[in-house]
Amino acid sequence: MTRKLLFAAGTAFALALGAQAPGAAAAEWKFAIEEIKGSVQDAYAQEFAKRIEEKSGGEITVTVYPYGTLGTSADLTELVANGAIQFANASPGHLGTLIPEIQVFSVPYLLSQNDQVNKEVLANSETLYQNLEDDFEEQNLELLTMYPEGEMVWTANREIRNPEDFDGFKMRTMVSPMLTEAYQAFGANPTPMPYSEVYGGLQLKQIDGQVNPIFAIQEMKFYEVQDYMIWAGQQTFTTTVVTNNDWYESLSDAQRTMIDETVAELVDFIFETQREFNETRLEKIKDSKPELTMIRLTDEERAAFEERAGEAREKFLEMTGDSGAEVLNSLEQEIEQAEKKMN
Ligand code: 6CS
Numbered sequence: 358m359t360r361k362l363l364f365a366a367g368t369a370f371a372l373a374l375g376a377q378a379p380g381a382a383a384a385e386w387k388f389a390i391e392e393i394k395g396s397v398q399d400a401y402a403q404e405f406a407k408r409i410e411e412k413s414g415g416e417i418t419v420t421v422y423p424y425g426t427l428g429t430s431a432d433l434t435e436l437v438a439n440g441a442i443q444f445a446n447a448s449p450g451h452l453g454t455l456i457p458e459i460q461v462f463s464v465p466y467l468l469s470q471n472d473q474v475n476k477e478v479l480a481n482s483e484t485l486y487q488n489l490e491d492d493f494e495e496q497n498l499e500l501l502t503m504y505p506e507g508e509m510v511w512t513a514n515r516e517i518r519n520p521e522d523f524d525g526f527k528m529r530t531m532v533s534p535m536l537t538e539a540y541q542a543f544g545a546n547p548t549p550m551p552y553s554e555v556y557g558g559l560q561l562k563q564i565d566g567q568v569n570p571i572f573a574i575q576e577m578k579f580y581e582v583q584d585y586m587i588w589a590g591q592q593t594f595t596t597t598v599v600t601n602n603d604w605y606e607s608l609s610d611a612q613r614t615m616i617d618e619t620v621a622e623l624v625d626f627i628f629e630t631q632r633e634f635n636e637t638r639l640e641k642i643k644d645s646k647p648e649l650t651m652i653r654l655t656d657e658e659r660a661a662f663e664e665r666a667g668e669a670r671e672k673f674l675e676m677t678g679d680s681g682a683e684v685l686n687s688l689e690q691e692i693e694q695a696e697k698k699m700n
Pocket of ligand 1: 391392430448451506531551552568569570573594
């Protein structure tokens with residue numbers, strides 16, 4: 358898919374309604390998310406469901422399956438690929454074993470410090486929607502959209518201000534090989550594990566810390582079993598929404614347009630939602646645990662990690678070869694252009 362929906366002008370609504378043959382049976386589309394009810398991904402999927410139901414005049418209902426009901430993130434992607442469900446979130450932090458190049462989004466300090474820039478790039482990137490289209494298709498997936506969910510903050514059982522502080526520190530990461538490389542470069546002992554096991558892992562001290570956006574730290578209660586929250590500016594959490602490629606191609610033009618149009622409408626919606634969730638939930642964390650120490654690394658402290666990120670970038674290139682280099686370079690150019698345009 359490309360951003361064709363953007364050019365669909367206002368005809369989609371009528372077309373979508375017209376796409377339903379008179380007397381056609383109501384359809385149910387299934388959308389699995391990698392997060393729990395009340396999360397950013399849930400807000401997206403619920404709004405997607407609401408709009409699809411409205412646009413189809415009630416002929417299509419979308420059922421949202423929260424994390425835990427259908428399996429781990431990897432399971433959800435597989436369910437979409439084999440057509441058991443129609444939509445799922447598939448975050449690059451978990452998708453790297455299937456589509457190595459998507460791990461570019463886990464290269465530290467690559468995305469902009471300006472989240473508006475990230476929003477634009479993720480919604481419109483040619484690198485993403487054209488260069489990587491075939492890689493998704495090979496997995497029988499269609500990439501519908503990608504959006505940011507907020508800055509990823511470290512939580513830890515001790516103060517981390519420079520790479521030496523990470524010595525012997527077991528940092529939980531998502532399962533992407535790129536994240537393992539990144540946290541090794543930062544000086545930590547990366548420990549990949551599924552999302553559902555993180556709280557227990559922290560509580561039982563199998564891991565010393567983890568990294569996620571604030572809304573997730575709050576709703577998954579990770580802050581309860583940690584002493585520090587640390588902002589190092591290394592990464593924005595990004596996620597994709599994927600659909601089954603064969604199924605998507607088998608839809609009528611009107612139904613595809615309805616999906617594409619809805620996805621385009623939700624770019625601003627989800628950006629504002631994640632911003633609000635991250636802001637309000639930081640306040641909730643502060644209220645619930647005033648003794649939690651919050652640290653923003655100084656520019657100098659951050660620079661030491663940025664320097665280490667160079668090693669992670671090299672590892673990305675080793676893992677992905679020429680195709681990865683092309684993706685990395687063109688994405689960097691897109692980010693630079695978007696930053697210039699917005700400043
Ligand atoms: O850390 C994780 O595994 C998860 N974090 C978020 C914010 N969403 C989904 C992902 O699986």
